[in-house]
Structures are given as C-alpha cells and as structure tokens.
Amino acid sequence: MDAWLNEWAQLLFRWVHVLAAIAWIGHAFFFHSMERALRPPEVEGVDPDVHGELWMVHGGGFFRMQKTRVLPPVFTGHLHWFKYEALFTWISGFLLLVLLYYVNHAIYMVPRVDGVSSGMAVGIGLATLVGGWAFYDFLWAGPVAKASKTAAAVLTVLMIACTGVALTFLLSGRAAFLHTGALLGTLMTANVWMRIIPGSKKMVAALEKGEEPDLRLGAVGHQRSVHNGYMHFPIVVLMISNHYAFLTDGPMSSVVLLLMLGLGAAVRQLFYDGWDAHIAVKGYVGAAAVALLALTFPSRPATVASTGDAPTFEEVRQIVDRRCVACHAKEPTHAAFTAPPKNLVLQADATILANRELIHTQAVVTKVMPLGNLTKMTDEERAILDAWHAAGSPGP
Numbered sequence: 393m394d395a396w397l398n399e400w401a402q403l404l405f406r407w408v409h410v411l412a413a414i415a416w417i418g419h420a421f422f423f424h425s426m427e428r429a430l431r432p433p434e435v436e437g438v439d440p441d442v443h444g445e446l447w448m449v450h451g452g453g454f455f456r457m458q459k460t461r462v463l464p465p466v467f468t469g470h471l472h473w474f475k476y477e478a479l480f481t482w483i484s485g486f487l488l489l490v491l492l493y494y495v496n497h498a499i500y501m502v503p504r505v506d507g508v509s510s511g512m513a514v515g516i517g518l519a520t521l522v523g524g525w526a527f528y529d530f531l532w533a534g535p536v537a538k539a540s541k542t543a544a545a546v547l548t549v550l551m552i553a554c555t556g557v558a559l560t561f562l563l564s565g566r567a568a569f570l571h572t573g574a575l576l577g578t579l580m581t582a583n584v585w586m587r588i589i590p591g592s593k594k595m596v597a598a599l600e601k602g603e604e605p606d607l608r609l610g611a612v613g614h615q616r617s618v619h620n621g622y623m624h625f626p627i628v629v630l631m632i633s634n635h636y637a638f639l640t641d642g643p644m645s646s647v648v649l650l651l652m653l654g655l656g657a658a659v660r661q662l663f664y665d666g667w668d669a670h671i672a673v674k675g676y677v678g679a680a681a682v683a684l685l686a687l688t689f690p691s692r693p694a695t696v697a698s699t700g701d702a703p704t705f706e707e708v709r710q711i712v713d714r715r716c717v718a719c720h721a722k723e724p725t726h727a728a729f730t731a732p733p734k735n736l737v738l739q740a741d742a743t744i745l746a747n748r749e750l751i752h753t754q755a756v757v758t759k760v761m762p763l764g765n766l767t768k769m770t771d772e773e774r775a776i777l778d779a780w781h782a783a784g785s786p787g788p
C-alpha cells in the first residue's frame with residue numbers, strides 16, 4: 393500500500409476511532425451518573441411505577457429523566473438504542489490496526505521468538521481477538537457460569553492476563569499491549585452486538601406482541617454491561633501506552649501490562665462506588681498505583697557501560713549513519729517509510745547536534761530506537777553515544 397495514502401487513512405480512522413470511543417464510554421459514564429443521582433419522584437401524581445427521577449440542566453435546557461420499575465406495557469413512542477458508537481469504535485480501531493500494524497508487520501509486529509515470522513505474528517494477533525471472544529462467551533453463555541459465576545469470572549481474568557503476558561513474549565511490546573487492548577475492545581463490542589442488543593430486541597418484540605418477556609435476557613445484558621464497565625478503564629491506558637515505548641518495550645513490560653489491567657479495573661470500582669467504596673477497594677487501588685509507580689525504577693533499561701574516553705563526533709556520525717539514517721533521512725531507504733518518521737532527519741551534523749538530547753533519550757536511556765532494533769544497533773554503540781552525551785556532545 394502507498395505509504396502516504398496509508399498515513400492519511402490512519403489519520404481519518406484514528407479521528408473516527410477516538411470520537412466514537414469518547415461517545416461510547418461517555419454514554420456509559422452518563423448513564424452511571426444519572427443512575428447515581430436518581431431521587432424518588434417529588435411531584436404528586438407521578439406514575440407509581442416510576443421509582444426514580446432526575447431533573448437535569450444542560451445546554452440551556454431542562455431535562456426530566458424517569459426510571460421505571462417495570463417493563464413498559466407497550467412501546468408507543470420511539471425507543472432510542474445505544475449501539476452504533478460501539479460498532480464504529482471497533483471497525484475504525486480494527487482498520488487502524490490493519491493499516492498500522494498488519495500492513496507494516498515487518499516493523500511493528502516484530503516477533504520476539506525465533507521461528508515466528510512477522511506474518512505469523514499477524515495470525516497470532518487475529519487469533520487472539522477471535523479466540524478470546526469464543527472462550528469468554530463460552531464461559532458466560534455456557535455451562536461454566538451456570539455452575540459458578542465466580543469460576544467464570546476467575547477464568548475470564550486469567551484468560552485476559554495470560555493472553556496479555558503471552559503476547560509480550562511473542563510480539564513486539566507495542567503490538568502486545570495494543571492487541572491486549574484490542575482483545576478487550578472486541579469483547580466489549582461483541583457483548584453489545586451479540587448479547588446485549590439481541591436480548592433487548594427479543595424483550596421488546598415480546599412486549600409488542602403482548603407476551604411476557606424473558607427477564608433472564610435482561611439479566612444477561614446487565615451482566616455483560618458490568619463486564620464492559622471493568623474494561624473501560626484498562627482499555628484506554630493500553631491504547632495510549634503505544635505512545636510510550638519505554639513502557640511497552642521496557643524490560644518489565646509484562647508486569648507493567650498486568651498492573652495496567654488490574655489498576656484499570658480497580659479504578660472502575662472506585663469510580664462507580666465513589667467515596668462509599670469498600671475500604672478493600674480503596675486499599676487495592678492504592679496498592680496497585682504504588683506498585684505501578686515503584687515499577688518506574690526497575691523498568692528503566694539498564695544503563696549502558698560508558699567506554700571511558702569521550703568519542704569523537706566522527707564516531708557518533710558513523711553510528712547514526714549506520715543505524716538511524718535508513719529511516720531518518722529525507723528519502724528513507726527503509727521500504728516502510730516514504731518520509732522521515734516524526735520528520736526527524738539525522739543526515740546533517742547540525743541536526744544530529746540539535747537533537748542530541750532526543751537521540752540520547754531514545755537510543756541510550758529507553759533504547760526504543762532504532763525501532764524494533766531493526767538496524768541491529770549494538771550495546772557498544774549505545775555506550776559510545778552515552779559517553780559522547782556525558783562529554784557534553786562535542787561537535788565536529
């Protein structure tokens with residue numbers, strides 16, 4: 393695919409993706425805050441089935457929301473469904489995954505295991521999404537949840553955690569974090585479209601025919617919606633972690649991933665329960681946050697041993713030419729790039745000097761560059777860049 397068109401398509405899908413996701417999670421938060429703010433009806437003569445109501449003011453208008461205790465006998469008016477936000481979030485996210493990761497699989501999927509090609513890594517990524525949903529839905533729609541909801545919940549958590557950790561060993565760090573997030577997104581979207589909406593549709597159809605609706609369908613919808621609530625928080629941090637390669641590709645990336653999943657789910661509990669949250673929940677959130685903060689130290693990549701003598705600028709330039717310029721050139725020779733990534737060109741002495749701090753951070757401190765170490769930079773070369781930086785980055 394033409395790399396320039398790919399970039400534009402990515403921009404478009406990312407825009408749709410972020411907007412749709414804001415609308416989707418925003419609705420979830422909105423319903424939650426309405427639910428929490430419900431008051432018993434104050435006005436005389438209100439339908440006795442209304443067990444809570446809420447007056448809201450927004451955008452210069454007043455809104456009155458009522459929650460009924462019973463199912464409405466028939467729908468006379470228009471029933472508003474919330475479902476397209478989820479669908480558009482998933483579709484735009486999947487297209488983005490294809491354009492960024494699958495089209496450029498040789499750069500972004502880079503498997504960490506010998507014998508696994510980057511093409512196979514794409515297969516692993518897709519299998520994660522399909523297999524993850526099949527397993528999760530089997531747990532909750534099949535005999536496991538019927539026998540014990542606790543068992544189904546424990547197996548769901550184990551499935552997500554083990555998949556995430558396995559991916560950090562199989563794929564590049566950013567692909568692993570992104571696919572763990574995409575797994576959550578797939579479960580959430582499939583919950584809406586395969587379980588929650590069809591169940592509600594059946595209930596509405598029964599009501600319209602004047603039959604007794606199957607209330608178990610509503611209970612299943614509620615259960616899946618609660619599951620989605622636990623995934624809202626971790627999914628967002630997993631998606632943005634892609635911009636922090638020191639997290640996704642650092643030495644303790646699988647622990648960071650587990651903490652993000654755990655902390656995200658716990659924050660949901662705190663957010664939903666507010667200050668009334670059980671002390672154990674507060675303790676858990678605090679402990680997970682402290683653990684994540686504490687991890688910032690050991691997850692720092694080991695500093696490279698300095699070589700002693702300050703290297704000359706000539707040596708530095710040779711390293712940059714060998715390891716960076718394939719991509720960071722006006723006309724990159726690396727097949728995946730038609731323009732220098734981040735518009736960073738490292739061909740002239742002046743630009744190497746001007747970017748000395750960035751080069752040090754990316755190639756020595758976090759070791760995120762060269763991307764996926766595709767140009768096979770050695771630790772000795774990183775040590776030379778470090779010594780050059782320590783000596784005040786002398787010019788030619």
Ligand code: HEC
Binds near residue numbers: 635734736751761762
């Ligand atoms: C295989 C291609 C490739 C190679 C080789 C490569 N880079 Fe990069 N570089 C990228 C990409 C892609 C990005 C954008 C990263 C992102 O989107 O997360 C980037 C981003 C950067 C940035 C961040 C710029 C910013 O403004 O945030 C710096 C600094 C950098 N590279 C330095 C280097 C150095 C130094 C080397 C050599 C040691 C190097 N790169 C080798 C592809 C490469």
